[in-house]
Amino acid sequence: MSGDNYGIQLAAGHLTVPAESKEPYAADVLASLHEDAALVVARYPQKRSALLPLLHLVQSVDGYVTGRGIDFCADVLDLSTAEVSGVATFYTQYKRHPNGEYTVGICTNTLCAIMGGDQIWDEVSEHLGIGHDETTPDGKVTLERVECNAACDFAPVVMANWEFFDNQTPESTKALVDDLRAGKDVKPSRGPDKVCSFKQVSRVLAGFHDGLADQGVGAGPASLVGLEIANERGWTAPDGGAAKADKGAAKADGKSTGKDEA
Structure with missing residues (x-):
């Protein structure tokens, strides 16, 4: 695709974001980002742990991880821009050039x-x-x-x-x-x-619910076949707690379970 619109793919395999992606946010957009970011960061005992959802938050505004978005995340989380870029280029859900709707x-x-x-x-x-x-x-x-x-x-x-x-x-x-x-x-x-849209979904991935979680079905018929067969035949999952209790009792009695107890 055209480098003017979608970034430049260098020989080393790194993407150089377009110059316009580094332009500062408008004051009102930046204020809204800070307000949302504060809610996200508050969920974590260490604020640097909020980097993944904050990158999604940036995408919900810009449509991809922009240069200014990286600066924003680094500033909010007290990280270097290199640390933020390293994460943004590792996961494929983060786009480093304009993404489609x-x-x-x-x-x-x-x-x-x-x-x-x-x-x-x-x-x-x-x-x-x-x-x-x-x-x-x-x-x-x-x-x-x-x-x-x-x-x-x-x-x-x-x-x-x-x-x-x-x-x-x-x-x-x-x-x-x-x-x-x-x-x-x-x-x-x-x-x-x-x-x-991609921006709407990015906001959900940042941790802001859209109220659509209960719409439609979560699993289709093919996914439920195993459960239906198990119900018909009376199959149940092993009771892990009971198995551990039996093993502990055997040890207490000085008996061998006949299995590797490591």
Whole structure:
């Protein structure tokens, strides 16, 4: 993608943020950030532990981790900008260049891949004209190859701003990205009634609830099959506490349990 819009990928593999990302926050925006940051920091016994949610807070305002956002986090948490940048460049949920309104992640790990994930990626990438971690010219969709969307029982799986779209096909995924770009409300397979924007989701990840946690279902039928079988057959999980008590009693009696007690 163009370096003018999406940062410069250097030979060393580091991203140089655009110059405009270092411009100071407007006074009212900065005041609001400090107010929210104080609430986040108050949750931790050591304030430096609040760095991860504060980076999400920055993304909820700027849409990615800007230079000024790094300065803000460093100032609030008494960290160096190098420490903040080291964290921001380690986790892929933190973007170091402008991100789309919707991050669409296509799982191409083993199970999803053999169930059609690779084909979905190829066709959607060609359909949008972008590759991994690139954004459509309208700024709507950033496309990612994802190692695992943590929903193998619904493979192949696609996520939009970390909401599940199960049992996808190339056609359904192309329709998904087209609807997102058109500004339509899109309902995921599970979770809230519609996919929220990247900035809105970033604010939730910073620890500010959006009131949507109880919308929709949390687990689909395929995820519950094991539980249903266990209930039908009367299976229960081992009582860890009882097992430890039995082991302790055996030791007290001077008996061997016949197992490694290390």
